[in-house]
Amino acid sequence: MKQKGPIGVFDSGIGGLTVLRSIVEQLPQYDYLYLGDNGRAPYGNRSFNTIHQYTWECVQWMFAQGCPLVILACNTASAKALRTIQQQDMPGRHPDERVLGVIRPTAEVIGNYTKTNHIGVLGTTGTVQSGSYLLEIEHFFPELKVYQQACPLWVPIIESGEYLKPGADYYVKQYLDELLKQSADIDTILLACTHYPLLLQKIKQHLPEDIKVVGQGDIVAHSLKDYLSRHPEMEQRLAKAGSRQFFTTMDDTPEFDKHASAFFGTSIQSVYTDVRKC
Known part of the structure; x- marks a missing residue:
């Protein structure tokens, strides 16, 4: 049995915290790790290749932190990177992990x-x-x-x-x-x-x-709850200590924390990380 880990929630910035907030409300028992790629946000006007590269770097970083399941709480990443990550990037390198989107x-x-x-x-x-x-x-x-x-x-x-x-x-x-x-x-x-x-x-x-x-x-939270009920093999790999961790690729973490708290609903304290070193 592999060591249990948190559910990873990723966004290009701080918007995904609105999704994490709903997920925590419906599934508070799990550990969660949030990553915002604020240092390279916004993704919306970037090319397909750039969005895929950035998203895949962040997903791999979250896998390295022990997340067996990652939610792309970012519509742009879900639209332009999810399918390539699921079908081309993961099968040979991360066959036991899963990445889900919001679309x-x-x-x-x-x-x-x-x-x-x-x-x-x-x-x-x-x-x-x-x-x-x-x-x-x-x-x-x-x-x-x-x-x-x-x-x-x-x-x-x-x-x-x-x-x-x-x-x-x-x-x-x-x-x-x-x-x-x-x-x-x-x-x-x-x-x-x-x-x-x-x-x-x-x-x-x-x-x-x-x-x-x-x-x-609420839609994504309900869908995740349903997914875990249908995939007990994944549910059993998730840690259930109720912990929350927040990471950002923006080096000004106090600025991130100030804005992120409005999205998440409570104050948070984030840690800077460089996903490119993963």
Whole structure:
């Protein structure tokens, strides 16, 4: 029996902490290790090859820390790196570990939220250009009409801590207006970036009251709970001391901790790491 380890949760920055927060609420008994690649964020406008390289470096680092299971709590990484990591990188080098993403669990249930069958998807440029949500939602809900809108400035606004200031409203309204121009029948909007829940209050202010806004935290947490119930061989490899560890590739850890606490809901203390040395 291998030594038990934590569940790894990865994001290009701090947005994945909104997912980790929901996971901890539903599955508090497990150990968790969070890694934010803030030193190289944002990922949204980077190339496929760069996103794959960065994500794979971070995943390998988390494996080296003893994580048998890693969640890519990053839509851009899930869209542009997950499949290559699962199908090409891991089989020969890490056949016993697992990496899961956030797109498929979301696509499996998003159709349950809409009455008009018209859904809007807000994401980074990388997520939108990948077409991953179009493909996955088509698989589970072929009757749905899906409209995408890239929001390239939202992650920088959030990562810089400017998301609560009045200046952010202009860019929130701009992208929402561009999305709603695509269809007057949209009744559900998916926040297809784990950063975006921090803008939820402003997003709702610029939307009609009858449009639902769906985040991913609870969806991914519920999916993980189901996954572990169906894979006891993995569940038995997870440590259950309730510990939480936080790492970042940004050397200014106090700055990371200040912003990250707003995402996670409680104060945290992170440790700097260089994943490239793994």
